[in-house]
Amino acid sequence: MLNDPKNYSENIKPFQPRIPYAANCVRAFLSGGLICLAGQFMETFYIHFFHFTKQSAGNPTVATLILLAALMTGIGVYDKIARFAGAGSIVPVTGFANSITSAALEHKSEGIVLGIATNLFSLAGEVIVFGVVSAAVLGIIRLFIEQFF
Template sequence: MATKEEQQAYAEKIKSIQPKPPYVLNCIKAFLVGGIICTIGQAIQMFYMTYFNFTQETAGNPTVATLILIAALLTGLGVYDKIGQFAGAGSVVPVTGFANAVTSAALEHKSEGLVLGVATNLFKLAGAVIVFGAVSAYIFGMIRYIFQHLT
């Protein structure tokens, strides 16, 4: 086993020859792809408002459902993974990134069968997000309630 000094010397040697990641280029790609995804979402919302006479408030739910469907389909076809490899964090726009994560978890276990593989693993990530979302909403709601009644 290597000593601590040897490990530090090795880490310094590797650090000196390791290529630097293109941070600026990665940020630009993430910004552009995230912006494109959001622009597509806005176009879908405008479509629902124009052709189905939804208001801005009522067009939100079908817009989110459509974005989830599109992201899940693209994940199933292997396209969303390529977008994610190119854009990095830009592809993790909350709705589409969440749909990608849920669909990916289900697809990884499809060899185990429809019920025990896909259905069981489909909501592994979703369950955690829902639980933590509900708990944090309760906590922040209680904090807001306390502050409103203290003033």
């Protein structure tokens, strides 16, 4: 019986489209993996030609990926890729660049200061907030423990 306001959200479950879990995961795996593979090529390049170490080569790699993702957002390609990739294009650092660039682009019409600059982190700010808060808390805990053990 669907005419039951109290249990409506339960009762309509058979009417909801089935999420293709497996296909979504395969697509996320392939696209996310490919982005990381591209990153690995860059890292190897930076290690060989610019003498970065394995630990520090992440920096120029991330910067390069961010540049590419920002450009792809600008020419309107990144959201098309994301349609296929799902989390595969959200989880890599390119997704971070996309959230920054897309927010800035969207508010461009409101001006450079009030539009682009103030909205740059409207989506990506949470990454920095959660990153800094968790790293600070964990850092304090670790320092505290190291002092005694």
